[in-house]
Amino acid sequence: PLFLVGMLLIGASFTMRHVRFGGTGQALIVSVIFGFGLYYVRNFAQILGETGQIPILFAAYAPPLATILLAMGIILHMEDG
Template identity: 50%
Template sequence: MRLETDLTPTALRDSFGAPATIPIWELPAFITALERAGFAALPHRMWLQMELATPWTLMAMVLVGAAFTMGHIRSGGQGLMVLGALLAGFGVFFLRDFAQVLGENGQIPVVLAAWNPPAVATLLALALLLHLEEG
């Protein structure tokens, strides 16, 4: 018996590889094809959403850096501010990676896992920036 399908051996082989190996503009169609074939596409969905959220994450990191370095040099404590900026940056990326793992495992929704870390980092950086500049 022959069953017609649009799956190719290459597509099956690629589906079990890392999502980063597929170009981002081909991911939506690839995800649809995987789900239509009955395979799990959660890591690919997570990768797509994380890549789409990357510009916002970078913007949040700029705001974190600005919040910690906008102070006057005469006020002192610049070393602690730089240390705080480094720790906050590492914290943002740790939160992002932790949320990505939770999203890939299906613990939390993919959109929530990809877009909340940059949103939280942006809001906290803006709050710190406003607090430090208000004075």
């Protein structure tokens, strides 16, 4: 559920701009690429947790929390400039 919230915030952060400024298609493509990258990082952390190379709680909660914090940073940057 936390990763879903993070992905929702990532999508919202790239598509909240006004359409008249242009670049909506580019923002959509960047958002999709960013989503795939975060999904890859989450799966990589899961594999590291399953093999015991990092603690299981860290593997479970670090990627979603990092995604949420990154999305909030992008939203705040786009809102305030």
